[in-house]
Amino acid sequence: MKYRRLGHTDLDVPLLGFGAAPLGGEYGTIDPAEGERAVHYAIDHGITFFDTAPYYGRTLSEERLGKALAGRRHEVMIATKCSRYGLDDFDFSAKRVEESIDESLGRLQTDYVDLFQIHDIEFGDLKQVIEEALPAARRVQQAGKARYIGITGLQLKPLRRMAEAAPVDTILSYARYNLMVRDLDELMTPFAKQHGIGLINASPLHLRILTPSGAPEWHPALPEVKEMGRQVVELCERRGKPAPKVALRFCLDHPYVSTTLVGLATVDQVRQNLEILNESTDIDLLSEIDELVRPVMNQIWPSGRPENHDYN
Numbered sequence: 001m002k003y004r005r006l007g008h009t010d011l012d013v014p015l016l017g018f019g020a021a022p023l024g025g026e027y028g029t030i031d032p033a034e035g036e037r038a039v040h041y042a043i044d045h046g047i048t049f050f051d052t053a054p055y056y057g058r059t060l061s062e063e064r065l066g067k068a069l070a071g072r073r074h075e076v077m078i079a080t081k082c083s084r085y086g087l088d089d090f091d092f093s094a095k096r097v098e099e100s101i102d103e104s105l106g107r108l109q110t111d112y113v114d115l116f117q118i119h120d121i122e123f124g125d126l127k128q129v130i131e132e133a134l135p136a137a138r139r140v141q142q143a144g145k146a147r148y149i150g151i152t153g154l155q156l157k158p159l160r161r162m163a164e165a166a167p168v169d170t171i172l173s174y175a176r177y178n179l180m181v182r183d184l185d186e187l188m189t190p191f192a193k194q195h196g197i198g199l200i201n202a203s204p205l206h207l208r209i210l211t212p213s214g215a216p217e218w219h220p221a222l223p224e225v226k227e228m229g230r231q232v233v234e235l236c237e238r239r240g241k242p243a244p245k246v247a248l249r250f251c252l253d254h255p256y257v258s259t260t261l262v263g264l265a266t267v268d269q270v271r272q273n274l275e276i277l278n279e280s281t282d283i284d285l286l287s288e289i290d291e292l293v294r295p296v297m298n299q300i301w302p303s304g305r306p307e308n309h310d311y312n
């Protein structure tokens, strides 16, 4: 495993990080014992960065991760989140942020997290996120309950506006840099680089669109994007390369992103994804995919308050 410094923090994170949303059953019911084996297998092979949230499985992901990490906490870095608790359940108040960390620490069976992130900020009033949630998160850090503070979301402009208004250590962006969307490098990477902000790229498989199982029922992408995903999967199959591997390899080649978070819940998936680290990029296939995807490239879905949308 290769590791990269996460912005100006002192965290060296693995290029491939463990996304724990599936551990909470976000992509369907899982076998918790298998989830636990997946966590152990990942650590044994150098995947030492785990991202979870109270929102994933409505606390189930944190609980399962905490149980799996018992006795191995010192080997890993844990990132969790606050302020999102349900599909439409957000609370960016200072009081909730400070309560939230204690609840998360209890479920994760630890007394600190490495990264505490304000979850999906585009759903909040940015003034409140900047003036209440962020200072509260900094107090959590000062109390020693979190080593660093970050923000997450789909919409890049509010993430950037917020990081301009108040310093943050990391930004987690999802579904903005993969085979189907590439505008991270236009809207965020140069800014993050200039300010030494750690950049985390999540959802390299476009929330399962780029796998043979296809998009889950709740996937918010437009039907034409899902259909295009199916065509990419087929094209990769015809070329004898599994689409998840091609998609993940593409993301791992990013020159600035410190870690790419892929959702995992089975040993087999961890093993397959680890194999990609030693495989080379198929430039010709990537050109074919670019050509195919062009009509829907960079089409994201509405998320959050209309005033926080990137493309109004």
Ligand code: NAD
Pocket (backbone or CB within 6 Å): 018, 019, 020, 021, 022, 027, 051, 052, 119, 120, 152, 153, 154, 172, 174, 202, 203, 204, 205, 206, 207, 208, 211, 212, 244, 245, 261, 262, 263, 264, 265, 269, 272, 273
């Ligand atoms: P993803 O693109 O990583 O896709 C995950 C899905 O792909 C899961 O169903 C998983 O089982 C499947 N998968 C993984 N490897 C596979 C393989 N080799 N073959 C076939 N299927 C495979 O999407 P994601 O899980 O939503 O994103 C990754 C992680 O990033 C999340 O778990 C979460 O930790 C984080 N994330 C954060 C935010 C946020 O903060 N707002 C948003 C999205 C994701």
